[in-house]
Amino acid sequence: MTDSQPELLIEAGRTEQQYWKDLWRYRELLYFLAWRDILVRYKQTFVGIAWALIRPFLTMVVFTVVFGNLAKLPSKDAPYPILVFAAMLPWQFFSNALGECSNSLISNANLISKVYFPRLIVPISAVTVSFVDFMISGMIMLGLMIWYNFVPSWQILTLPLFIFIAFAASMAVGLWLAALNVEYRDFRYIVPFIMQFGLYISPVGFSSSVVPEKWRLLYSLNPMVGVIDGFRWAIIGGDSQIYWPGFILSMGLVAFLLISGIWYFRKMERTFADVI
Helix, strand or coil: CCCCCCCCCCCCCHHHHCHHHHHHHCHHHHHHHHHHHHHHHHCCCCCHHHHHHHHHHHHHHHHHHHHHHHCCCCCCCCCHHHHHHHHHHHHHHHHHHHHHHHHHHHHCHHHHHHCCCCCCHHHHHHHHHHHHHHHHHHHHHHHHHHHCCCCCCHHHHHHHHHHHHHHHHHHHHHHHHHHHHHHCCCHHHHHHHHHHHHHHHCCCCCCHHHCCHHHHHHHCCCHHHHHHHHHHHHHHCCCCCCCHHHHHHHHHHHHHHHHHHHHHHHHHHCCHHHHC
């Protein structure tokens, strides 16, 4: 008698049918890719992981001086540094995620061209690395609250919801940029411009309430407007209000970009190994 050999089944389209199951099956690869990128980012740096604190803190100081002290823009019921940093948290997360996502497939070209796995794992791991920086930066917010004796209201309990929305927004735009950067390498130059330009057109250094009422709905076409307003509403509370028509518009845009981003990424995924 001979031992029975396991049956090997080759079926057209099987990979497509099992894609989302494979995404869960390869979850350990997601962990190792994210952990590798975290180690590489801070390896042989003088201050190490403190860079995740230094960058947003210095940006907050500049915006506080320019918009709070010089321009004298209103800050509602919160100290101006807290107003700014409540927006810096989601913006820094979004900005870092776009930078990491856009280059994630190119950076893992050798892996993608040699081994099969759901390619969606690569941009997800890039956003996860940025989320780690986001959590570290949250220490500054805690420090500011202690410094100014600022006690948040019950609305802080809704913060995980807005963190999830920020994660979705980062994934939505990141998937588009990751796929486009494989096909058109010009996007490596476009992404830094998008992040720099987006910082000034998003309500990071100021409250979105200073935007004239007639322009607020149009202004909310920037998906980060709704995310930032949500963070401020959750952290600051008090008189801080969400402009609900604009918030709903921003969330609808995030949902559209996420769904279309997954569709476009999956459409282009089969050509990544050849093009990259």
